[in-house]
Amino acid sequence: MHxxxxxxxxxHCVGWAVASSPSILLSVRRVNRIIKEQPQQKLLLAASGAFxxxxxxxxxxxxxxxxxxPTGTGLGVRMLGVNVMPALSLIVxxxxxxxxxxxxxxxxxANVFSLGIVGPAVIGxxxxxxxxxxxxxxxxxxxxxxxxxxATYLTTSLQLALAFPEPSTGIAGAFVKFAGIFxxxxxxxxxxxxxxxxxxLMNLQPWLRQAAHAGExx
Amino acid sequence: xxxxxxxxxxxxxxxxxxxxxxxxxxxxxxxxxxxxxDDRARQAIRQSAPNYQPWTDVLWRPPNSTAEKxxxxxxxxGGALLLYWAIEALRKGKRSGG
Numbered sequence: 454m455h456x457x458x459x460x461x462x463x464x465h466c467v468g469w470a471v472a473s474s475p476s477i478l479l480s481v482r483r484v485n486r487i488i489k490e491q492p493q494q495k496l497l498l499a500a501s502g503a504f505x506x507x508x509x510x511x512x513x514x515x516x517x518x519x520x521x522x523p524t525g526t527g528l529g530v531r532m533l534g535v536n537v538m539p540a541l542s543l544i545v546x547x548x549x550x551x552x553x554x555x556x557x558x559x560x561x562x563a564n565v566f567s568l569g570i571v572g573p574a575v576i577g578x579x580x581x582x583x584x585x586x587x588x589x590x591x592x593x594x595x596x597x598x599x600x601x602x603x604a605t606y607l608t609t610s611l612q613l614a615l616a617f618p619e620p621s622t623g624i625a626g627a628f629v630k631f632a633g634i635f636x637x638x639x640x641x642x643x644x645x646x647x648x649x650x651x652x653x654l655m656n657l658q659p660w661l662r663q664a665a666h667a668g669e670x671x
Numbered sequence: 672x673x674x675x676x677x678x679x680x681x682x683x684x685x686x687x688x689x690x691x692x693x694x695x696x697x698x699x700x701x702x703x704x705x706x707x708x709d710d711r712a713r714q715a716i717r718q719s720a721p722n723y724q725p726w727t728d729v730l731w732r733p734p735n736s737t738a739e740k741x742x743x744x745x746x747x748x749g750g751a752l753l754l755y756w757a758i759e760a761l762r763k764g765k766r767s768g769g
C-alpha cells in the first residue's frame with residue numbers, strides 16, 4: 454500500500470500508473486458528479502475521505518513484533534460505492550508522499566491500485582454478496598473490510614514480487630516472502646479496522662439505506 | 672466555534688487520532704513500531720536485489736522522527752475532526768427534515 458519512493462523500477466511504476474489510470478479517471482468523474490449533482494452525498498464523501506485520512510495515518514503495532522497501517526476504504530465503499538475510492542485514495546497517497554515522505558509519487562500508480570482499486574473491489578463484492586445471502590450488514594461489511602485490508606497488502610506483495618523475483622524461486626517465491634512480511638502482521642490490524650469501520654457505519658446508520666438506494670450512476 | 676453536540680463521539684475520534692503518539696509509551700508497541708512492515712519490505716528488497724538502486728527519492732523528508740510522528744498525528748487529527756464534523760452535519764440535516 455505504501456511502496457516507498459524509488460522502490461519500484463521505472464517500468465513497473467509506469468505500468469501500474471497505466472493500469473490505475475482508467476479507474477482513477479472514472480473515479481474523479483464520479484466524485485465530481487456527486488459534488489455537483491447530489492449535494493446531500495457531499496457529506497458522505499467528506500466522511501469517507503476523512504475516515505481514509507485517519508486510518509492511513511495510524512501505524513499500529515501487531516502481534517508479530519512488527520507494525521503496519523490499516524487501509525480505511527471500507528466506509529467509502531459502503532456509503533458511496535467502489536467508484537469513489539480511487540480518487541480519494543489518490544488524494545491521501547499524494548498527501549502522504551509529499552508531506553510525510555511515506556509511499557511515493559513514482560509509486561502512486563501501484564499504491565492507488567492496491568489501496569484504491571483492489572481493496573475496495575474486494576470489500577464491495579464481499580459486502581454486497583454476504584448481505585444478499587441474508588447475513589447482517591454489520592457482519593457482512595466487517596468481514597468484507599477485513600478481507601479488503603488483507604487484499605490490499607497481498608496486492609502490494611504481488612507488486613513487489615513482480616518487481617523483485619527471487620533468483621531461485623522466481624515471482625512465486627518472492628510473493629511468499631513479501632506476503633510473509635505483510636500478511637500475518639496485517640491480520641489483527643485488519644480486524645481492528647473492521648471493528649472501527651462498522652462502529653462508524655453504525656453512527657451513519659440512517660444514511661446507509663439511502664446510500665444503498667442511491668446506486669451508482671457512472 | 673460550534674457547540675460540541677456529541678462530546679463522546681468527538682472524544683473517541685480524538686483518542687483514535689492520538690494513537691500514533693500513545694503507542695510510544697507502551698514498550699512492546701514501541702519496539703514493533705520501529706520494525707514496521709514497510710521497512711522490513713525495503714530490507715527484503717535490498718537483500719534479494721542488492722544491485723537495485725532506488726532511482727528517485729522523496730522531495731522532502733520530515734527532519735526528525737518527532738516531526739514525522741507529529742505530521743502523522745496531524746493527518747489523523749485532521750481526518751478525525753472532519754469525520755466528526757461530517758457526521759454531526761448529517762445529523763443536523765436529518766433533524767431539520769433534510
